[in-house]
Amino acid sequence: xxxxxxxxxxxxxGPKAGRLYRRQSFATGLGxxxxxxxxxxxxxxNTIQSNENFGSDMTVAVTMAGWVIGFNIGIGTFxxxxxxxxxxxxDKDDELYAAGVGQGKARYWKYCTDHKVVGTQxxxxxxxxxxxxxxxxxxxxxxxxxxxxTFLSPQTYNAIVSIHGMxxxxxxxxxxxxxxxxxxxxxxxxxxxxxxxxxxxxxxWVVVSAVPPLLATFFVGGVNAGWTTYAPxxxxxxxxxxxxxxxxxxxxxxxxxxxxNTIVTVLxxxxxxxxxxxxxxxxxxxxxxxxxxxxxxPAFLLAMTMMVAxxxxxxxxxxxxxxxxxxxWENVFWIMGHPEVYVILIPPxxxxxxxxxxxxxxxxxxxxxxxxxxxGVAGLSIMVWAHxxxxxxxxxxxxxxxxxTTELIxxxxxxxxxxxIGTLWRGSNWVRLPMYFGFLFLWNFIIGGVTGIYLSDVPxxxxxxxxxxxxxxxxxxxxxxxxxxxxxxxxxxxxxxTGRMLDEKIGKWAFWMIxxxxxxxxxxxxxxxxxxxxxxxxxxxxxxxxxxxxxxxxAFLLMAGWVVLLYALVxxxxxxxxxxxxxxxxxxxxWHTETPVPLENFLQDPKVINDPYGYGASGAExxxxxxxxxSHHTIEEGxxx
Amino acid sequence: xxSDHQEVSNDSVLDDLAPxxxxxxxxxxxxxxxxxxxxxTVLGVLAGLYLTPILMPHMNSxxxxxxxxxxxxxxxxxxxxAALVCAVALYSLLHTRHRGSLDHPPADGPPLRGNALASGVxxxxxxLLVVFLLFWGxxxxxxxxxxxxxxxxxxxxxxxxxxxxxxxxxxxxxxGGRELKIPKELALSKLNLPVDVPVTFNVTSKDxxxxxxxxxxxxxxxxxPGQRTVIRTVPxxxxxxxxxxxxxxxxxxxxxxxxxxxxxxxxxxxWVQGGARGPILxxxxxxxxxxx
Ligand code: HEM
Ligand SMILES: [Cu+2]
Ligand SMILES: [Cu+2]
Numbered sequence: 001x002x003x004x005x006x007x008x009x010x011x012x013x014g015p016k017a018g019r020l021y022r023r024q025s026f027a028t029g030l031g032x033x034x035x036x037x038x039x040x041x042x043x044x045x046n047t048i049q050s051n052e053n054f055g056s057d058m059t060v061a062v063t064m065a066g067w068v069i070g071f072n073i074g075i076g077t078f079x080x081x082x083x084x085x086x087x088x089x090x091d092k093d094d095e096l097y098a099a100g101v102g103q104g105k106a107r108y109w110k111y112c113t114d115h116k117v118v119g120t121q122x123x124x125x126x127x128x129x130x131x132x133x134x135x136x137x138x139x140x141x142x143x144x145x146x147x148x149x150t151f152l153s154p155q156t157y158n159a160i161v162s163i164h165g166m167x168x169x170x171x172x173x174x175x176x177x178x179x180x181x182x183x184x185x186x187x188x189x190x191x192x193x194x195x196x197x198x199x200x201x202x203x204x205w206v207v208v209s210a211v212p213p214l215l216a217t218f219f220v221g222g223v224n225a226g227w228t229t230y231a232p233x234x235x236x237x238x239x240x241x242x243x244x245x246x247x248x249x250x251x252x253x254x255x256x257x258x259x260x261n262t263i264v265t266v267l268x269x270x271x272x273x274x275x276x277x278x279x280x281x282x283x284x285x286x287x288x289x290x291x292x293x294x295x296x297x298p299a300f301l302l303a304m305t306m307m308v309a310x311x312x313x314x315x316x317x318x319x320x321x322x323x324x325x326x327x328x329w330e331n332v333f334w335i336m337g338h339p340e341v342y343v344i345l346i347p348p349x350x351x352x353x354x355x356x357x358x359x360x361x362x363x364x365x366x367x368x369x370x371x372x373x374x375x376g377v378a379g380l381s382i383m384v385w386a387h388x389x390x391x392x393x394x395x396x397x398x399x400x401x402x403x404x405t406t407e408l409i410x411x412x413x414x415x416x417x418x419x420x421i422g423t424l425w426r427g428s429n430w431v432r433l434p435m436y437f438g439f440l441f442l443w444n445f446i447i448g449g450v451t452g453i454y455l456s457d458v459p460x461x462x463x464x465x466x467x468x469x470x471x472x473x474x475x476x477x478x479x480x481x482x483x484x485x486x487x488x489x490x491x492x493x494x495x496x497x498t499g500r501m502l503d504e505k506i507g508k509w510a511f512w513m514i515x516x517x518x519x520x521x522x523x524x525x526x527x528x529x530x531x532x533x534x535x536x537x538x539x540x541x542x543x544x545x546x547x548x549x550x551x552x553x554x555a556f557l558l559m560a561g562w563v564v565l566l567y568a569l570v571x572x573x574x575x576x577x578x579x580x581x582x583x584x585x586x587x588x589x590x591w592h593t594e595t596p597v598p599l600e601n602f603l604q605d606p607k608v609i610n611d612p613y614g615y616g617a618s619g620a621e622x623x624x625x626x627x628x629x630x631s632h633h634t635i636e637e638g639x640x641x
Numbered sequence: 642x643x644s645d646h647q648e649v650s651n652d653s654v655l656d657d658l659a660p661x662x663x664x665x666x667x668x669x670x671x672x673x674x675x676x677x678x679x680x681x682t683v684l685g686v687l688a689g690l691y692l693t694p695i696l697m698p699h700m701n702s703x704x705x706x707x708x709x710x711x712x713x714x715x716x717x718x719x720x721x722x723a724a725l726v727c728a729v730a731l732y733s734l735l736h737t738r739h740r741g742s743l744d745h746p747p748a749d750g751p752p753l754r755g756n757a758l759a760s761g762v763x764x765x766x767x768x769l770l771v772v773f774l775l776f777w778g779x780x781x782x783x784x785x786x787x788x789x790x791x792x793x794x795x796x797x798x799x800x801x802x803x804x805x806x807x808x809x810x811x812x813x814x815x816x817g818g819r820e821l822k823i824p825k826e827l828a829l830s831k832l833n834l835p836v837d838v839p840v841t842f843n844v845t846s847k848d849x850x851x852x853x854x855x856x857x858x859x860x861x862x863x864x865x866p867g868q869r870t871v872i873r874t875v876p877x878x879x880x881x882x883x884x885x886x887x888x889x890x891x892x893x894x895x896x897x898x899x900x901x902x903x904x905x906x907x908x909x910x911x912w913v914q915g916g917a918r919g920p921i922l923x924x925x926x927x928x929x930x931x932x933x
Contacts, residue, residue: 154892226889232866233849233891320867326850327865360733361747366755391852391887392863393844393870403778407771414722414767418760421729426670428747429738442730450719454712457778459785463708463859466852466887530696532856534885537895541883585746616752 021079022097026109029075033209036070037063057312060220060239064213064246071209076111077202098198099599111205113197116597118204119183120497122174123490125208127566129171132215134559136164141521141555147542157538159222159240163214166227166244170214170251172478173293173340174207174258175486176347181262181286184493187590188280190271190608190625192600195264203258210250213243226536228337231318231329235310242311245304252301255343259290259297271589273608273625280588280612281357281364282489284371285350289343292378296339303332327394334385341478342381346374348482349416351489352441356420358492358586359435360427363613370419376412380405390458391465399458406456413449417442432584433504436511437488444480444518448473451526469529472522480518487565494569495579499596503576506568513561520554587624588612604628673736677728678721685720689713698857701878701903705859707781714777718770788873789839790814793821795832797844799851799864802893804884806832808913813838821910827917832884832901834876835909844870852887855901861887876903 044059072078080090090098099114100107107117108124139160143152152160186194194200217223221238234241266279266287307329309315316322318329357364364370386395386402420442429435451473454460464470494502524547533544540548582591589612593602606625614622693713700706739747791814796807808827812820821838832855834840844853846864853872854861857880862872879902886897904912912919 154895158889158892158894224891228889230850230889233889236849236891320865325867327868360750362750363752363754365753366760369755369760391861392850393865393868399782400779403782404775407774407778410771411764411767414763415760417722417726418763421726422753422755422759424729424733426667426753427733427737427750429733430743430747431734431738432743439730439734442726446723446726450716450723453719453774454715457711457715457774457781459704459707459778459781459859460711460715462704462861465861466854527696531698532883532885534854534887534895536889539895613754614752616749 021076021083024074024076024079024111025106026075029071029205029209032074033067033071036073037067040066057239057242060242061246061308061312064216064243067212068209068246068250072205075205077205079111080198098201101599111201113193113201114599115182115186115194115197115200116497118200119179121204122178122182123497125204126171126175126178127569129167129211130175130562131566133164133167133171134562136160136167137555138559140164141552143538144540144548145552146549147540147545149539152538154538155222155224158224158226158536159218161536162223162226162229162244163217166214166247168478169227169340169344170207170210172344172482172486173255175483176351176489177258177262177286177289177293177343178204178207179497180282180351180489180493181258181290181347183497184590185262185283185286186265186269187593187597187601188283188588189266189269189274190589190602190606191265191269192602193269194261195269196261199257199261203254203261206250206254206257210247210254213250214247216240217243228333229307230333231307231310231324231326232320234307234329235318237311242308245308248304249301252297252304255293255297259293262286262290263294271606271608271625275608277368278608278611281353281367281370282347282350285347285353285374288374288378289346289350292339292346292381293343295382296336296343299332299336300340303329303336306332327389327392330389330392330394331385334388335382337388338385339378339381341474342377344478345482346378348485348489349374351492352438352485353419353423354588355434355438355488355492356423357613357615358584359430359432359438360423361430361615362423362427363611363615365419365422365425366415367419367611367613369415373412373415373419377409377416380409380412384409387456387461390461403456403458407453410449410453417446433502433507433511434488434492436508437484437491440511440515441481441485441488444476444484448476448481451476463532464529466534467529468525468533468535471535472525472529475522475525480522484514490569492584493590494572495583496590496595496597498573498576499579500572500576501579501583503568503572506564506571510561510565510568513557513564515561517554517556517558517561521551521558522554524548524551524554586612587614587622589625592625592627602627670732670736674728674732677731678724681724681727682721685724686717689716689720698882699878699880700857700859701880701882702858702860702874702876704785704874705857707785708859711777711781715774718773722767722770789875792839792841792873793823793835794841794843797842797853797864798847799844799853799886799890799897800847801849801891802886802897803830804832804853804886804897804899805830808917815906821906823913827913829917831899833909833912834901834903835906836879836903837875837877838906839873839875841871841873844872849890850888851890851897853884854887855882855884857882863888879903879905
């Protein structure tokens with residue numbers, strides 16, 4: 001650190017430096033997590049393990065719960081609550097310490113309340129999750145290179161497909177709401193931090209604690225039932241299903257906390273003059289996505305809790321011969337599952353519209369309509385879940401109504417396209433790397449959207465359901481759509497987050513590999529689906545051999561593209577060209593504070609006078625905010641990270 | 642643009658879309674986008690019409706052909722919208738792309754914050770399209786709900802990881818006064834269907850959920866433990882196909898399939914009469930495209 005360090009050490013670490021909780025970090029979390037997990041295992045082994053019906057399920061449940069709780073105690077999730085109950089709240093020193101002041105890189109390993117640290121932590125976690133999920137995808141595609149491949153056993157194959165799916169779903173849910181809604185969004189609205197900085201740190205470390213149980217599934221028999229874990233198959237599964245459920249339950253806590261934090265931050269922390277109508281579209285997208293998550297996620301928690309109960313305690317919510325119903329599982333699951341895909345999609349779409357506006361040098365076209373469209377998508381999305389159940393035989397009379405609600409979603413979705421192309425229309429189109437991904441999004445998402453309307457049509461779904469067509473469709477929307485839009489956002493905000501410019505030359509190589517690899521992979525999968533190949537199969541009819549070979553080769557190119565992009569990101573992060581504060585000459589607030597962003601974000605309070613889209617306007621209308629009044633109450637004025 | 646009247650109204654639209662810009666320029670833009678849009682729409686329509694039947698297999702029932710037809714119709718209906726998105730994007734890449742140094746941002750574009758006309762047209766068009774899709778789907782769907790007075794009943798039982806078929810003893814009256822007789826209950830491991838005879842599948846499962854999917858019949862329904870689900874069709878083309886499982890059902894889900902074929906009804910009758918032993922006269926595989 002710099003010359004300010006001695007000062008900080010005096011004031012911040014000085015007399016209280018020895019306190020127990022200041023020694024907490026990822027390492028103590030890991031240690032306590034393993035310890036409590038082991039204690040749980042030991043107790044369960046010696047008490048309930050002997051019950052042959054559910055002894056091993058209970059043992060795994062107790063072990064995993066011990067891990068999650070232990071890790072969170074160890075990292076410091078409960079510190080504030082415990083100290084508050086003991087009668088001493090945090091003082092200013094503690095707050096500064098918690099915000100990571102003076103701790104250099106070590107703060108990234110700690111329960112740090114600075115939203116920029118949390119955002120960065122999330123970004124790294126997302127990279128790791130994508131890398132794990134991507135590696136699993138490569139194993140799937142290696143197995144599917146040839147019809148009768150024995151690279152993976154059917155059991156391993158099922159386990160890998162399931163965890164690939166869930167790992168990717170978790171990664172995509174947090175890929176924008178984690179890094180960017182945390183790092184960028186508060187700066188965009190002129191806030192000093194999130195509304196609940198400690199809950200913010202909590203949301204991150206709780207997801208971290210959810211990851212080991214997910215990977216542990218491989219060591220206790222593997223999840224056999226896909227990421228949708230349909231009952232009663234999943235009830236039949238071994239203790240891996242318990243690990244899976246613990247992951248979900250833990251993850252839901254994190255998403256809920258994060259969603260509440262995002263919404264309250266936007267409601268209460270906006271800078272002077274930042275009216276709702278002046279908020280960047282990405283802020284709206286974060287709020288709408290976060291709000292939808294608050295609706296969707298509790299159903300997931302409920303479903304998984306019932307699942308654990310069925311398995312470990314002998315309830316029978318989903319077991320038909322004891323009065324339960326698999327359809328109940330399917331309903332509760334998709335009541336979560338469909339809104340969840342829009343929890344994934346909406347925030348990246350907000351990021352995409354920011355990118356389109358900045359690089360077209362034009363306002364977001366039909367800004368209010370875009371907000372309406374995102375709200376409309378979110379609202380409708382809670383009424384469409386049974387389109388995943390057209391072929392289950394459940395409530396055939398509801399096929400029509402669910403076809404209606406599903407097809408209605410294409411109206412607000414269409415408006416999002418209108419806003420995107422309206423922004424491009426007559427724009428100056430500065431084609432930098434983020435914009436490459438922006439164009440790729442449009443292409444992919446059109447294909448994902450059109451194939452979605454085939455699936456919404458009941459007679460057509462009676463052919464396509466459960467087949468590779470569906471797999472190709474949702475990869476076009478989630479990977480080709482949401483993840484590519486998120487990548488556009490990543491390239492766009494990279495200079496602000498890391499303080500360095502991204503190497504666009506390597507980035508463009510990565511782009512072309514991703515763009516081409518993706519089309520090859522999934523167009524071939526559409527063809528497999530057209531021909532009638534079921535999904536989630538470890539081997540297939542030789543009839544489908546050529547297109548599977550092509551799809552696998554495309555997937556290898558695609559993954560290679562991501563690895564090249566990862567290389568560009570990491571190498572630029574480490575020794576890229578130092579970024580100016582506002583490399584894109586954009587107008588929203590995050591570009592109008594220094595890079596690296598100071599603690600509490602602004603040295604001078606912003607006062608917002610227009611929306612951030614004053615491109616091409618004249619006079620004062622071009623200006624988003626003025627800075628001038630001095631900050632009133634920063635915790636450490638002028639201290640930079 | 643031939644008449645004066647059209648010229649004027651057209652210009653005011655252009656003014657709306659790009660205020661303060663020289664008209665010949667924005668007319669040029671619209672023309673460019675129109676040309677791209679037109680070409681891509683034609684390509685999309687052609688792909689829908691001619692590619693779909695090549696990509697999808699021959700179907701052995703009206704439901705199967707309805708799925709193919711739906712893909713064709715929806716592709717054609719979506720082509721103009723998809724083409725417009727692509728046309729605007731492509732035009733902005735080809736023509737209005739900033740070509741100078743990419744190190745610095747180009748000059749701002751015009752401050753267009755929206756356009757009531759464009760939004761309105763877009764909204765109305767997409768709403769009409771959705772109404773059409775819905776109308777199409779409901780029409781097809783209700784046509785498939787027709788229950789024939791008499792049909793061949795087949796009980797389908799899924800279990801990890803095989804399909805079993807059970808033909809109860811029954812007499813099915815066929816159009817034209819003939820009858821199809823199943824003298825005694827038959828348990829079968831392959832699916833044989835008489836052509837042009839309505840068939841009702843009663844589907845259930847002994848363990849977990851499976852998906853009963855006779856691929857080239859274009860219908861499917863889950864086999865749920867403790868439930869009976871029903872689907873119907875009239876196989877109307879001879880040919881072989883495969884019954885697959887469309888719902889992940891555990892370890893050997895991938896291998897849960899049986900051969901199936903649609904055969905002439907006399908052959909079917911003779912085979913049943915003979916106790917359903919041995920194969921029925923084999924017909925050509927419909928996966929390879931041959932039909933009756
Ligand atoms: C390198 C990129 C990727 C490749 C090559 C890939 C490939 C695959 C393959 C081959 C399957 C199995 C298909 C089946 O049999 O149904 C699959 C399943 C799946 N993928 Fe991906 N995938 C990739 C990225 C993603 C991403 C970014 C997501 C984001 C949500 C995702 C979500 C899923 C889901 C939810 C499943 C279903 C799992 C299940 O059936 O339970 N994938 N993927
Ligand atoms: Cu859905
Ligand atoms: Cu199956």
